Amino acid sequence: MERLTGRSAVITGAGSGIGRATALRFAAEGAAVLVVGRRAENTEETVALVRAAGGRAAAMVADATVEAHVESAVARCVAEFGGLDIFFANSAVTGSNTPLLEQTVAEWEEVNRANVISCFLAVKYAGRVMTAQGRGSIILTSSVASLRANGGAISYSASKAAVNSLTQTAANAFYGTGVRVNALLPGLIETQMTRKVFDNAKARGTEGKIGHVNPLKRAGQPEEIAAMAAFLASDDASYVNGQSLAVDGGVSSTHPFGRIAL
């Protein structure tokens, strides 16, 4: 199955984790991928992995929260690969677990810039190219923390809920243009961002209990998010628009199985 043959994609936060797995998956399905991240060694490693698997990719060091950088990433994808069909706005930060009553505006501004403004910029600059060409798929990484409490830091949860809303409002703003906007809501996935959770569990000897609050009783792998991203990027999702799609082992559709300290 090569559903993305001839298509070009920008992926932010593609130096590791979900972004890297998605770069590999998109390329395996035939897309050329601009691998965007803040650290050159990480983006270059992703590109090397894509190329080793026979795919096409280029690395770009950029900050997804800086307007000029996002504009350049879109321009570079168009210049280098001849177009922009897919933008996966995936970079994010977790926010701090400071008690709510002690949190600062500065912390909230940082989280919102990283998680919400980055998505706005993706929608703005990818949207300009895509609405003009009359097609395209924009995918924003949200989180199950946007749907329920206790799924992440408080500022993180609020910022991801904003991403869900932006998904709806942007899809609606692109009315009739053929451009689709959807959000992808991972549950607990084993990545660099969630490393602490896994390390802490290991230290306590409770590693086997990770993910036990969801019906599938396990954490997810980046490849399982990449598979959803590939679906949303492809024409298989041609009638899926404005949606927030959970990939969480069922945690958001059931009562928690049990609250286990990780």
Added chain:
Amino acid sequence: MGLRLEGVVCVVTGAARGIGLAIAERFGAEGGRLACVDVSATRLAPAVAALAARGIDARGYAVDVGKPADVQAMFDRIETDFVAPVGVLVNNAVWARFQPLAEIDVETVDRMFAVGLEGLIWTLQAAAPQMQRRGGGAVINLCSTSALQAMPNSIAYASLKAGVLGLTRAAAVELSPQKIRVNAIVPGMIGTPASVAQFDAATLATRQAQMPLGRFGEPGEIASVAAFLASADSSYVQGAALVADGGWTIAAI
């Protein structure tokens, strides 16, 4: 990338036409072996013949999914016929009427719920042990945007489809230990003859204008979602309701 449903026995109810037939075609194209269920043997025969003509391993089963004993017997027969347990179940069959409250009658409601909601319990009950024997499976229930946002004359239908969502989540949590994933697809307005026939031209035009994608969906656009949910690509998606409505339900006005 290879075929995602290679060799998997897939049961699709309401498979003789529309969305059900499109799902059978897509699953077949992805390597699945198809047990096509429909209440009408007459409708089913040409559909199964067309699938077989494409080289798909397809068989027809003329069964009313509202009858539990018939459903159990059918699943036993399917396992015998395919010499393999069922791996994928798509509950797509539905029988529906749209009536104003005062005109709703017992016979209509009984039949709607027997086919469109109770039938899901019987197929799940029969399919789950087979899926468990093969180490897991995927169940896909067809819902409707009527379960999320209401329109007139849909009291019975909205209740029925909201019931499908509840059933999906409950089955997901209960069947997880057996590695059976249960998810729902929530289609918006799909341009099948049966759905378009219910409305006049003006209503259809208004509907289309309300949708961000500006058009009704095609049965194949639901089939592609079903293929995702049936395959290992959705291995971490459980108890979810995947809306495919062109964005119809995202706007307040």
